[in-house]
Structures are given as structure tokens and as C-alpha cells.
Amino acid sequence: xxxxxxxxxxxxxxxxxxxxxxxxxxxxxxxxxxxxxxxxxxxxxxxxxxxxxxxxxxxxxxxxxxxxxxxxxxxxxxxxxxxxxxxxxxxxxxxxxxxxxxxxxxxxxxxxxxxxxxxxxxxxxxxxxxxxxxxxxxxxxxxxxxxxxxxxxxxxxxxxxxxxxxxxxxxxxxxxxxxxxxxxxxxxxxxxxxxxxxxxxxxxxxxxxxxxxxxxxxxxxxxxxxxxxxxxxxxxxxxxxxxxxxxxxxxxxxxxxxxxxxxxxxxxxxxxxxxxxxxxxxxxxxxxxxxxxxxxxxxxxxxxxxxxxxxxxxxxxxxxxxxxxxxxxxxxxxxxxxxxxxxxxxxxxxxxxxxxxxxxxxxxxxxxxxxxxxxxxxxxxxxxxxxxxxxxxxxxxxxxxxxxxxxxxxxxxxxxxxxxxxxxxxxxxxxxxxxxxxxxxxxxxxxxxxxxxxxxxxxxxxxxxxxxxxxxxxxxxxxxxxxxxxxxxxxxxxxxxxxxxxxxxxxxxxxxxxxxxxxxxxxxxxxxxxxxxxxxxxxxxxxxxxxxxxxxxxxxxxxxxxxxxxxxxxxxxxxxxxxxxxxxxxxxxxxxxxxxxxxxxxxxxxxxxxxxxxxxxxxxxxxxxxxxxxxxxxxxxxxxxxxxxxxxxxxxxxxxxxxxxxxxxxxxxxxxxxxxxxxxxxxxxxxxxxxxxxxxxxxxxxxxxxxxxxxxxxxxxxxxxxxxxxxxxxxxxxxxxxxxxxxxxxxxxxxxxxxxxxxxxxxxxxxxxxxxxxxxxxxxxxxxxxxxxxxxxxxxxxxxxxxxxxxxxxxxxxxxxxxxxxxxxxxxxxxxxxxxxxxxxxxxxxxx
Numbered sequence: 078x079x080x081x082x083x084x085x086x087x088x089x090x091x092x093x094x095x096x097x098x099x100x101x102x103x104x105x106x107x108x109x110x111x112x113x114x115x116x117x118x119x120x121x122x123x124x125x126x127x128x129x130x131x132x133x134x135x136x137x138x139x140x141x142x143x144x145x146x147x148x149x150x151x152x153x154x155x156x157x158x159x160x161x162x163x164x165x166x167x168x169x170x171x172x173x174x175x176x177x178x179x180x181x182x183x184x185x186x187x188x189x190x191x192x193x194x195x196x197x198x199x200x201x202x203x204x205x206x207x208x209x210x211x212x213x214x215x216x217x218x219x220x221x222x223x224x225x226x227x228x229x230x231x232x233x234x235x236x237x238x239x240x241x242x243x244x245x246x247x248x249x250x251x252x253x254x255x256x257x258x259x260x261x262x263x264x265x266x267x268x269x270x271x272x273x274x275x276x277x278x279x280x281x282x283x284x285x286x287x288x289x290x291x292x293x294x295x296x297x298x299x300x301x302x303x304x305x306x307x308x309x310x311x312x313x314x315x316x317x318x319x320x321x322x323x324x325x326x327x328x329x330x331x332x333x334x335x336x337x338x339x340x341x342x343x344x345x346x347x348x349x350x351x352x353x354x355x356x357x358x359x360x361x362x363x364x365x366x367x368x369x370x371x372x373x374x375x376x377x378x379x380x381x382x383x384x385x386x387x388x389x390x391x392x393x394x395x396x397x398x399x400x401x402x403x404x405x406x407x408x409x410x411x412x413x414x415x416x417x418x419x420x421x422x423x424x425x426x427x428x429x430x431x432x433x434x435x436x437x438x439x440x441x442x443x444x445x446x447x448x449x450x451x452x453x454x455x456x457x458x459x460x461x462x463x464x465x466x467x468x469x470x471x472x473x474x475x476x477x478x479x480x481x482x483x484x485x486x487x488x489x490x491x492x493x494x495x496x497x498x499x500x501x502x503x504x505x506x507x508x509x510x511x512x513x514x515x516x517x518x519x520x521x522x523x524x525x526x527x528x529x530x531x532x533x534x535x536x537x538x539x540x541x542x543x544x545x546x547x548x549x550x551x552x553x554x555x556x557x558x559x560x561x562x563x564x565x566x567x568x569x570x571x572x573x574x575x576x577x578x579x580x581x582x583x584x585x586x587x588x589x590x591x592x593x594x595x596x597x598x599x600x601x602x603x604x605x606x607x608x609x610x611x612x613x614x615x616x617x618x619x620x621x622x623x624x625x626x627x628x629x630x631x632x633x634x635x636x637x638x639x640x641x642x643x644x645x646x647x648x649x650x651x652x653x654x655x656x657x658x659x660x661x662x663x664x665x666x667x668x669x670x671x672x673x674x675x676x677x678x679x680x681x682x683x684x685x686x687x688x689x690x691x692x693x694x695x696x697x698x699x700x701x702x703x704x705x706x707x708x709x710x711x712x713x714x715x716x717x718x719x720x721x722x723x724x725x726x727x728x729x730x731x732x733x734x735x736x737x738x739x740x741x742x743x744x745x746x747x748x749x750x751x752x753x754x755x756x757x758x759x760x761x762x763x764x765x766x767x768x769x770x771x772x773x774x775x776x777x778x779x780x781x782x783x784x785x786x787x788x789x790x791x792x793x794x795x796x797x798x799x800x801x802x803x804x805x806x807x808x809x810x811x812x813x814x815x816x817x818x819x820x821x822x823x824x825x826x827x828x829x830x831x832x833x834x835x836x837x838x839x840x841x842x843x844x845x846x847x848x849x850x851x852x853x854x855x856x857x858x859x860x861x862x863x864x865x866x867x868x869x870x871x872x873x874x875x876x877x878x879x880x881x882x883x884x885x886x887x888x889x890x891x892x893x894x895x896x897x898x899x900x901x902x903x904x905x906x907x908x909x910x911x912x913x914x915x916x917x918x919x920x921x922x923x924x925x
Contacts, residue, residue: 093177093204097184097211097221100233101383102348106212107133110180113210114162115140120178121163123170123199125186127152128287134164151460152519153539167195170203179205184213185341185388187220190331190423193392197419200224200391216341219387223418237351241377244363245323248274252303254321255311256362257346259329267325268306268557277558281307284464286512288546293553302558309342311349322350322359327372343372344380392422400450403435429467430474431457440475443482452526456481462516473517481527488530492537494518499541501548505556508549515542598656599627599677624682631685634658638692641699649784651693659693663788667733668705668712670788672697704781707760707772708736714759724752727768731761735782735811736773737823743768764827765869766814774812774824776800783811802855816861816868825855829862830869 098106111133114120124130127150134148134155147160149169163171167181181203187196200211201224211221211228221228247270250256256271256278258264264282271278279297281290290310297305298318305311305319309329324346328337338346350357359380361371372380379385393416398409410428414421431454434440444453456478461470480486498515501508519538525531585595594602634653637643645652651659651672658678661670672694678686702709708731714720715728723744731738745768748756753763762769772778779796796810804813804820813820821829829852837845852862863873 093207093209095204095209095211095225095228097213097218097225097228097230098233099211099213099215099218099221099230101215101235102345105236106233107182110182110210110212111136113208114178114180117178117205117207119161119176120180120205121165121170121173121176122180122182123165123167123203125167125183125192125196126287127166128290129182130164130166131287132291137162137164152516152523154523154535167192167199170199172203174204174206176205177207178210179203179208180210180212182212184211184221185217186213187217187391188388190392191425194394194396194422194425197391197393198396202396214341214345214385215383216385216388219389220391220418224391224416235348235351235383237356239347239351239381240356240358241372241381242321242358242360244361244371246363247271247323250304250323250362251321253319254303254323255305255307255317255319255349256323256325257307257309257311258325259308261308263325264306264308265557271304271306272557275304277302277554278304278306280553280557281305281311283308283310284509284513285549286516286542286546288543289512289549289553292546292550296554296558306557309338309346311346317349319349320351320355320357322347322357323362324359324372325362327361340376340379341385343376344383344385347380390418390420393419394422394425398454400447400454403431403441403444403450403453406450406454407432407435426461426467426470427458430471433467433471434475434478437475440478449482452481453478455524459517459520462520463510463513477521485529486521486527488528488534491518491522491528491530491534495522495534495537495541499544501544505549505552508545508552512542512545512549515545596626596630598653598658598675599630599680624680627681628685631681631689634689635692638696641703644693644696646780646784649788651697658689661697661784661788667785667789668701668709670785701781704775704777707770707778708732708782711736711759711761711770714755720755721749721752723747724755727756728759731768731770735779735786736770737812738768739814740764740766740768762824762827764823765830766826767823769812769823769827771824774800774822779812786811803857803861814865814868816857816864819858819861821855821857821861821865826865829855829857829865833866833869833871 098109100106107129110122114122115137122130122133124133130148130150131153134146138146141162144157145159145161147157147163148155149163149165149171151166151169163176165171167186170179181196181199184196184200187193187200189196200221203209209228211217211225215232218230218232221230247256247267252275256267258267261282261284264280268278268280279293279302281293285293294305294317296302305317311317324343327343328335330336347357347359350359393414395409395412399405407428410431411421434453434457444450457474459470459474459477461467463470480490495515495518498511498518500511503511515538519535519542522528522531522534522538528534596602637653643653644658647657649661650657651661657675659672659674662673664670672690674686674690674693678689681689711728712732715725715732717725720728727738727744727748730743740763745753745763756763756768760770760772762771773782776796776799779800780798783795794806794808794810796812797804800812800822802822802825804810805818806813806815806820807818809815809820812822814823814826816826832851833845833847836847847866849859849862852859852865857865866873
């Protein structure tokens, strides 16, 4: 083994200016770095977070063009050929002496136990050819002066003031606030409480993917919710429109122990309040079950005045270890720092994984030679995105090394691993676990020395991460955001009249496109999913805005009443858009009903209501006249004194029976020839069995008359909607004559009887043979046909079929006609009366 040379500080070859821009949060340091980057011919900025690198990448692309800008992170690499400006995570910063400008953001993270050694190395050794900029907190100033003595220190003041306002209950936290918790469970509890009280909150945690985190922040920034619940991940790099920061706790588990936040950490988080020159406030969250966090006076003073203890040591680890063997590598990584200002950090997870796998003889025995050791170290440095500890992570790294030790990962193998994670179903925790796993594969896939078809596999991994992130954002929003309540609280506060209420499709009542209820006709119904606390506000909002909404709805109803099919009948109700708006009820007489408006129309203004009632009366009158014009003519004639009392009485009976009256009940025999002639001119048909008005037997006319009959409690069954020839009923509906168990429409009954008499007149025989085919075509049975003929004056006998003779087929049914009073009237269609005794009383019916 080569002898270990004591660690010495590396010297950076540079001739450019080094400038340290230090100050509290909200000083515009990052914006200054972007300006300086774009002012140089080339350069790079290292950021502590992937999402910050992506955000600035998009901004620089808009200035310089996407073909000239590179994005380099552990999980994503966009490197156009010839790119001159690079936006990177600190770990992925290229070490290139040809870059004109280099900047390191959040340089005070050099004191972070987990990643500080990387920042320290960049702070001391990464330089730009023309200019280097170190951005960080004022607490870093002593370390900059000690480790980078050539740097010019520039202190920038905070643009706005930060003020402590004491503890507040969650229900009294003002809008545009961020609530900071220090565990996922506490974040969920806070978000759930805000959903109930204030309509919801956006959620930001370190465990979320950058895309999900950005989507949640965008929802907050767009004003869809007024609250943000976050872990301490909010303290770095997120540009938010936050007015107040509330701490749900002042201690956290740092991976080793539960400890109180340092004053600098408190200030970093509280500094998110305020934006540019808008002042911000911070405070604790009261009412947390006896464990209320409280700031000490010293902490409050330090945060408000930006006075913090300076950093006295930065963490360091050998950045260029030897790769002669695993033992040599571990020895160099654990070597003491070369300067007193530097300290050995706690064991990072990559070193813990390396030492754990070095104890496995099967693995360590296969790592021989510098290239193999360096490749093994690269695999051990795979970030633990799943945050499951070094034991679990080391097993994943061991399996990865077994696949990589002899070459590359095949495209099929990587594609299968990525495809297994491509499942956007599941709850929040399940999706978070899948996103963490896919981030590991995204890191693996972008390594050209690990994966064949690197570009294709990287694109697949990013696409799966995007789908999972979208699903996680949807789950978070679904669980922690009640959009309706958020809109109500944001728009109205305590004044429901401020709500911008409008009427949507199908009667939905909306506030900023969020439904708060709907109109059923002219009744407002609160959304059944609304919380009990919201119902009073919703009803108040509806009451304030309903007059205008109902007036516009009334105009639509008036327009619909101008169309024949704009309104429909359901029994005795007038229905518009599936809502009853009025009913018909008894008037002075049967053909003059009244329109009774629905009680919901009382909500309309008097003038608007009168207009609606006039429109409904007009529509009903038009329908009444359209379908019942023949019966209305009979009704008018029944009131004419010139008709005479006998005819007037008959017409009244016809009107009350829907235009159909049995002949034996009509009093027709009492009419003189002039009255009979007037009856015919009114369209009344005088049949063998019935007097009827053919126009009244149309389906629409019969339905309209039956609707009126129901109001007057007439017991007749409802006629069929299509007025088919035959129905089966024990009581004949209006317009039908009962024949046993069958009922035949009266006009068709007259047609069959008239055909039978015409056949009788065509022969001199005593017996008449009739073919029942016409009756059967009407779906009338032979028995019912025989009953009809009996009612019309025929005597019917049923017998066996006549045998076939040489002169023809079996004879049709045999009928004989017998005179009756119903068929001997001078106006009846049957033939003249035969001489008395000319026909026998016997008739035979031969069934076929």
C-alpha cells in the first residue's frame, strides 16, 4: 500500500476576481448571480437543490437560448453541444478552468454535517477565469476571510423587515402564511386542519419530487389556497409570496438526535416571510397540546436584527482520494483536515455504505485496481433518495454493483426496472416511495459509463417521475384542499355579499367556478357535500345574489314558453328543464282550468313573476286551443241559444265525455232534422253505436282532455298514449267501446259495422258470410268481433267449419242481420229496413 501523504490544501489556479456576497435572506443575491452569469461569455452556478437549478435554468434559457445552456444534476443532464452556461447542483458542478464565471449559492451549507464537505471544496477550489462569486449568509464571513483571503466581501442588507408577532392559534393564522413542521405526520395534521378551517393548504416536503413540490408551490402562488404547510425544506431557495411564517415546533431530528433549531436555522426559515420590500412576520403556533413552541427573547432579537454567531468551522473531506485499494480510499476519506478552520464531518451515508460493503468479503474481493476501486466508490455515492438508512441503502448498492462490476446495465433490465415503478395509483405514501425509487433509477440512467442507451433510459425515467409527480400532486390536492371553502374564505371573509356568484350550466351556482349549490327550477339547493360551517355562508351568498340569477333564469323560461315544445306536461304539472313550474287546477268549468304557479316563483320580483305567469298562461292557452279546438267548438255551440235545448244538452254531454257518447245515452231521437244537420256540421259522426268527434280521438287531443278530466275527478282510465285500435281493460278508456275483455276504438268499431252491413246488402241470401280478417288486422279477437256484431244488430251463432266442396274453399263465417232500433234510424249507414218477416231470426257463424 502506498504511504499516505498528509493532506494539504489544494491550490486553485485562477487570475479572476473573487467576490463574496453575503447577507440574510431576501437580499436578491441569486438574482445578482444570474445577471453576472449572463454578462460573461461562459460560466456555471452551483445550487444546493435540483429544483433551484431547474428554475434558474429556465430563466437563463429564456435569455441565452436553450441550445447554449446546460442543466447538470445527479438525476438529469441536458447538455447541448457547445453549451457555454451551466446550471448545476453543487455535487455536479464541472471543474473547468475555461469557464469565465463561477458562482456558489448558499455557501454557508459548508457547515452542514451531511453535504458540507462538498460545499467547502467548491468554496476553496472552484474558480472562474474572470470572476468567482460566493453567495451565502453573513455568518460565513470569518470563514471566507480565513480560507479565501483574496475574496472581496460585499454585505447586502435585507430589503424588508422581519417582525415577531407572538404565538397564534391555527384558526387565527392570517392568509398567505406558511406553517412549518418538522415531520411528515405533523405536516399532514396541519394540512388536514387547514382544509377543515380554511379550505386547504399546499404541502411542501423534502420527500416530494421537485416537480410535485413546484406544482404545490404554484398552486399557492396562484392563490388557489392561502396557506402552505412545509418542513424546513422551505427555508432554502423557494421564492414564495409569504407574509407570515408560523413554527409548529422549534426542534427536529437531525438524523442522529432530536435537537432545538439553531438561531440561524430559525432565521433561514422565518426569512421566507416578506418579499422584496414587503415586510414579513413570524411566530409560533399556539394550542399544540401543551407543547407550544416559544421563541426566547435572545432568539427573537437575533432573528429580527439578523445577528447570529459566526461560523467557526466548516466541514471538510478529502475531495481527491487515492484509489489504490478500498482500504486506502477509506483512509483518505477519514483523514484529518489540513487546517484548523476545517473539521471532520459526521460519517456521511456514502462513506457508511462504502465501509459496510468493504466488510463483505464476496464484494470486496472483486474490487481490484484503481479503475475498479474508483468505479466502486462512484456506485457507493449513489444518493439515498428513499431515506431508509445506510443498512437498507447498502443492500441496494450491493445489488447494483453486482450488475455493474463486469460492464454495463442492459437497456432491457433498466427499462423493466423503470416500468415496474410506472404506476400512478395508490395513496400519498405509496407514490412518495415510488418517486424516491424512480429518482434512484434516474440517477443511474444518466451515467454513460453505467447504462447502455443512456439517453433513452434517462428520458423514460424522467417521464415516469413526471407521471408519478402529477399523481402525487393530485392526491395531495384531493386530500388537503377543499376548493369551495378556500374560495369562500378568500373572496368573502365575513361578508357573503362579496362573493362573485354566477349561474353555470344545468343550473349550477358557482363562485369562481367552484359549485356552492344549484337551482332546481327557482329553488336554491346548497351543495350536499358542503361542510356544516359553510352552509350559512352559502345560503347568505345565494340570498344576496339570487334575485339577479333568478331574473336571468326567468327570462330563459319566458323564451321557452314561446316554443311549442319549450315546456312539457307531466300529468297536471307544467315542467320546464325537469322542474315543475306550475300546475293546472279546476276553473269555472271543465274546459277553463286555472294555472297555479309553483311556490318557488314567489322568489321572483313582482314584475318578473307577472311576466313569467303571462308566458305560462299564453303557452297553455296555445296548447289548449291546438289540441282541443273541436271540443271547444262544441262547448261554444252548447252555449248558443239558437242550438235549442235538446241539442245543447247533447253537446254538453259530448264535451264532458271527451267527444264520444253512446248512442242510447245521447237523446238523439229528440233532435229534429235541423238540429241533426247542425250536429253534423260541428264534425260529430252519428254511428250505429256511438256519437263521436273523430278529431277528438287523436292521441294529443285525448291526452289533453283526459288531463282536464283528472282535475274534475272523472273515473275513466287513462287512454293509451298512441290510441292504438285495441286495448285490454275491464273499464273502457275514453274513446273506446268495451267488447268483453277487449276495448275497441269507437271510430274503428263503426268502420267494422259499416263493412258488415255493406256485405249484407250485397247478397240476397238469408245467411251472410263475413270474413273477420279486417277485425283481426286491428288485433281484435273473433269473440270480440262477434260481440261487436251482436251490439250492431246481428244474431251470431258459432258452429263448425263447413267442409270443402268441389266448387271452392271453406266458406267464411256466416252472419244474419236482425233489425234493431239502433240500426233503423233514418241517418244510420245500414241499408233500409227489410219487410217485416222477410228474414228468419237465425244466423250461423262458421269459424275458420
